[in-house]
Amino acid sequence: MISIYNFVQISYENFTDERTILCPSNCSCLGNNIDCSELKLDSNQIKLVDSLTFSDMENLRVLKLRRNLISNLHDGCFWGLDSLISLDLSFNLISSVNDKWLFRLGTLQQLSLASNRINSIGNNAWQFTPNITELNLKGNYLKSVTESDFKRLSLLKKLHLQHNNIDYVAETTFQQLKILRILDLSYNDLQWSTEGTNSYFDGLTSLSRLNLGQNKIKHLSRRLLRDLINLRYLDVSGSSLVTLEPKCFGNLNRLENIIIDSTNLLCDCKLNWLQQQQPQQPQQQQASCGYPDKLKGRYLMGLSDQDLLCLKFQKPSIIQPPQPTAALLHGNATISCLVNSSVQSPVYISWKKNNKVVGGGRCGACCHAFIHSFIHSFIHSGMYQCVARNILGSTTSSKAHVTVNELPTFIKTPEQMITAQIGSTIRIECYAVGSPQPILALKKDGGDVFPAANERRLLIYPQDERFFIVKVSTADRGVYTCMASNEVGVATINTTLVVLEPPTFTRQIPSHLQVVIGEPAKLQCPCNGYPRPKVEWFKGEEKLMVSVASGSSRYRFQDGNQVFIINQTTPDDQGGNNNTIYDVNYIKQHGNNNNKLGNNNNNSNNSSTTTTAGVIIIAVVCCVVITSLAWVCIIY
Known part of the structure; x- marks a missing residue:
């Protein structure tokens, strides 16, 4: 193993200059080439890793760059590490993961990016590293995780996401990780992400260890855990659980250890099933009751069936769920949810958009909750629902779709006046945008029926954003109106067609x-x-x-x-x-x-008739004279 200290920046020259590195023990050196299986560059002052830095270390299997100041990883900085199995970049200043600096790490199996500043993962970040089996993203700045964040990591077995700021998990995030065995989501801000859904952990049939501790989860549903048939360890400590859905651990036949330390459990007859499920480890006994008052503070596992009575206390009910709403861009939108609670304690309302919390507040036992917003862009469109909770649990409403519409607006308009020759072809440019996409139509002098349309001389090419009139005639002369319409409105614009006609008698x-x-x-x-x-x-x-x-x-x-x-x-x-x-x-x-x-003067000598007659008489006299002379010559 090579251990090098006091580096600020590393590049290809650092590993080819004989004055920089002497051949370490347990390594083979040939000229400027160093052949080692493990390289340790921990606790230096490295700020960037240049391209092709390790291009001559094709036999390197382990590379450690922990506790540096790395914030810049150039494209292809690990190119040439064709045998690399483990890469440790923990405790640095890296802010994103992308495929450019992971290029050509096809043999990589273990990657640690713990304790960096990662807030985003590129859509194709893992396309060159499909063989990763262990990924550590602990202690970063991730706010949400989606399916694209782990795309192409089908061989992943261990995923560490603890100590981030995750408050949103998409329902299909982990579905492609079929052989995942360890998933740690502890110390995040998961609040209601495990309520009202049934697909967060679907397909994780190989998962044996799941840590959801130190979040804000109030409810565990049976459908949430239904596919975790090989789960052995479950930790939901520090989450202040209130309700456990009956038989929520029903499919967890191999479960050996459950850690629940909530002091707010609702202890009623719905928890009788839990008495019959005795895990091998005693940590479950840390859970205690918060309600009703007579059982408050008592450990759940110390209660008998006679203690767990069916109570009339109920979690909030949603009387009127949100309704589908159509909002206008640059306008206001209001969504409402009517909630009722039988317990005289505050009700807390959370609004979720596409399963992500976007707002909320506190109201009374019976309240009409609203979310009001100025629609400044299409990002407000989505599926909205309200979540109502009190001390006894929570209820999630059905989802209502909010559609953001936009009035038609022309982005291409025709000239105010179009001049054309008879028989020519004219073009009327007309294109509008809106939501839904407007439908274009052309009218002449206010009517839908006009000569060019009837005679099939009107050609419509919506993809070219224009209309054509071929073989223009005088009947096409007039005012044309381009009309763009959608569900929320109509926009029009006029142009006058002037057909030129040459003068004729x-x-x-x-x-x-x-x-x-x-x-x-x-x-x-x-x-x-x-x-x-x-x-x-x-x-x-x-x-x-x-x-x-x-x-x-x-x-x-x-x-x-x-x-x-x-x-x-x-x-x-x-x-x-x-x-x-x-x-x-x-x-x-x-x-x-x-x-x-x-x-009418008969003496007028300018008459064209008289002139013509004179010419004729002179011609006849000339012919007679010539004929007479010809006969005289013949006779004599």
Whole structure:
């Protein structure tokens, strides 16, 4: 064995520097390598253990680092100890257990972490140490233990949890420890954890020693101990037991030693069964009566059947248990429990959430107990029950589920206005959170039925937090409402869909218009589009700027400039009028179909009909002359 003192920090160099360590007796050394089966580094000033510190000690079987100042264990600090069986880290400053510093300790069987500052155990802390058979966590700061704290320790035989601050034990904590033989939970704050349940020690058929002493347990039930068929030693001393359920030791056929030193036992006919169970050890005789008054102070084992009478004293009864409640996040919640007691002594109420005490107080013989809380997060959700106790025992109510709900709140919202072209695809982003998870729906102009839905052009992808409308048409134009709803409320948000439509002429425009001079003339340019097209009128290259409100003007516009009216025509109005249609995205000119104004003067040489006739006559004359010349040439 190597014993080294006055270390502050240990690392790989500490065991490879010849100036640091000489080859100890009973060890073999080769160069810088030291081969020993046991290494003792107790009572130094070591504060941290570096990674790969022991990487060249593959034959080390026992490592002791007790009574140091170790608070920091680097990842892989014990890597390379392929033969390590026992590791003692007791009396240090370690605060947590995790798989990083336990890496590659697959041969480890005994681990002592007693008298540290451990307050948490990682979910996968033991994944690299499945062969541990003895685990000592005595004297730490654990407040609760759950199933995950001992996951993968199926070979565990001894578990020491005494002298912690444990006030909560999950019902399935020990169920996977099938071959556990010794379990010590003494000197903790277990209060009502053994009441109203039947599964704390289920499956521990190999357990031979159970220590529950120095806790605050008031009641032992038969179902609590029903699977401990090989139990030989049971200690519930220092717990001020009041009641023992009849036959609570009924399955403990191998029980040899029971330590009960309570001075508060309720000694009535329900304890007759205990008179018949005579363990081999006399410690059971330390238990004495607290009630009724005439038996107070007398040892239980000194009483006869005539002393243990059936009394009318009763433990509290719960008249009205808590009821299931739905609370709103960021609101208030109140749970009540109506309790009655036949004994004129105070009743103490404890409230438990998921089997863990969360509050309580004192009330009279008949009281209405409340627990009131501001719901600031979802951690308030769970199973609640009340426990009522007096000097004669306790009663646990049924469990009531408290659900925390949250109003729907949008975390993704659509734009206030969405602009789309005809035939395109638009996306409406819409996603909300709440509890329960809100259901999303889309409405148009307040209705559930609209063209995109009827024509199956509305695609819903809740996982993508959006809606799609494909092949957009003018019928899709409107206000869409995204609605998120759950059991507690509804949230809505609106978006307006604008479908752009290019300007088009609705009918053919006449190319010629004849009016009498002095009479009004009306020119039309009927068109559609969205937004509504802007129509402008030109005469030649001159833009006609006419005010609608001008009563003295010869011109006026109607129907959004689609109608151009000349109040009184003059010869100057003759000619072609061009019109141009505008909208936001489109410009369409109607310049080929010009509206031309003329008059009824028969001497007008500008008539297109006269011009056409003249051209035809000239063409005919030319053809006759050419034909005559051709015949003259042929004859002569």
